[in-house]
Amino acid sequence: MTAPPRLGSVPALCLLALVGCRSGVLDPAGPIAAGERSLLFNSLAIMLMIVIPVIVMAIGFAWWFRASNERAKHLPKWAYSGRLELLVWSIPALAIIFLGGIGWIGSHEYDPPKPIASRARAMTVEVVSLDWKWLFIYPEQGIATVNRLVLPVGVPVRFRITSATVMNSFFVPQLGSQIYAMAGMDSTLHLRADRPGRYRGLSAHYSGEGFADMDFIAQAVPPAAFAQFVAAARGQGPALDWPGFVALNKQSTDVTPYSYRAVQPRLYDIIVARSGAPVSETAHDGREH
Numbered sequence: 601m602t603a604p605p606r607l608g609s610v611p612a613l614c615l616l617a618l619v620g621c622r623s624g625v626l627d628p629a630g631p632i633a634a635g636e637r638s639l640l641f642n643s644l645a646i647m648l649m650i651v652i653p654v655i656v657m658a659i660g661f662a663w664w665f666r667a668s669n670e671r672a673k674h675l676p677k678w679a680y681s682g683r684l685e686l687l688v689w690s691i692p693a694l695a696i697i698f699l700g701g702i703g704w705i706g707s708h709e710y711d712p713p714k715p716i717a718s719r720a721r722a723m724t725v726e727v728v729s730l731d732w733k734w735l736f737i738y739p740e741q742g743i744a745t746v747n748r749l750v751l752p753v754g755v756p757v758r759f760r761i762t763s764a765t766v767m768n769s770f771f772v773p774q775l776g777s778q779i780y781a782m783a784g785m786d787s788t789l790h791l792r793a794d795r796p797g798r799y800r801g802l803s804a805h806y807s808g809e810g811f812a813d814m815d816f817i818a819q820a821v822p823p824a825a826f827a828q829f830v831a832a833a834r835g836q837g838p839a840l841d842w843p844g845f846v847a848l849n850k851q852s853t854d855v856t857p858y859s860y861r862a863v864q865p866r867l868y869d870i871i872v873a874r875s876g877a878p879v880s881e882t883a884h885d886g887r888e889h
């Protein structure tokens with residue numbers, strides 16, 4: 601005979617299940633991710649206000665109306681109760697009002713194009729998804745990186761997001777809000793990292809064979825270390841111009857991060873304007889045009 605499981609192992613199991621959430625959306629490193637996590641928890645609490653009583657009542661009614669309970673009344677003619685109707689309709693109505701309310705407030709509060717209120721001036725990073733790697737252009741610093749995103753802590757970042765090929769999705773779970781990267785589109789997302797760390801960034805959208813390796817490191821560093829990173833990047837690597845970009849745009853997977861010491865001005869705008877043109881240029885065999 602096997603011993604029944606001890607109750608003490610239940611919390612341990614729950615803990616084990618939660619360990620997988622560390623370094624994910626439940627471990628926010630900035631205000632947007634933190635706000636989205638409380639939105640998630642509040643929605644869960646509102647939904648549990650219905651789910652828990654329903655489960656309790658389902659078990660309670662089954663137990664109370666068991667065959668051997670002489671005190672449970674059998675009422676075959678019973679049809680209507682105004683008080684019961686009020687109860688069963690008012691609780692879901694309240695849940696919808698609360699869920700809709702926090703959803704409405706949250707979607708305005710954490711609207712991706714809405715700048716983050718901050719004393720520090722926002723910085724711009726241009727994100728281009730490629731098959732299957734990420735290009736990050738720092739227009740103010742005049743540098744670019746591949747598969748590595750370095751951000752200064754405490755500085756709001758305005759991301760401009762596009763794709764040079766198929767649709768992808770830019771997502772750093774610990775910073776918040778995933779945004780689609782689409783050819784010809786110029787999407788905006790504001791995020792801020794409030795503590796130093798290395799955060800996992802990924803494409804949250806299936807886009808083909810090499811997609812599984814299409815992740816990057818988002819590294820939040822103190823402002824002084826960010827200045828050092830910029831200075832170091834300026835001193836190494838190739839320069840990125842349009843022909844260089846067309847070469848970079850060739851399909852490759854699992855690319856080791858590296859940086860460009862210089863970037864052609866307005867390269868991001870050219871990529872958006874040409875929306876996917878490099879693909880037909882590099883793989884042009886007469887089918888298009």
Ligand SMILES: [Cu+2]
Pocket residue numbers: 804805806
């Ligand atoms: Cu999708």
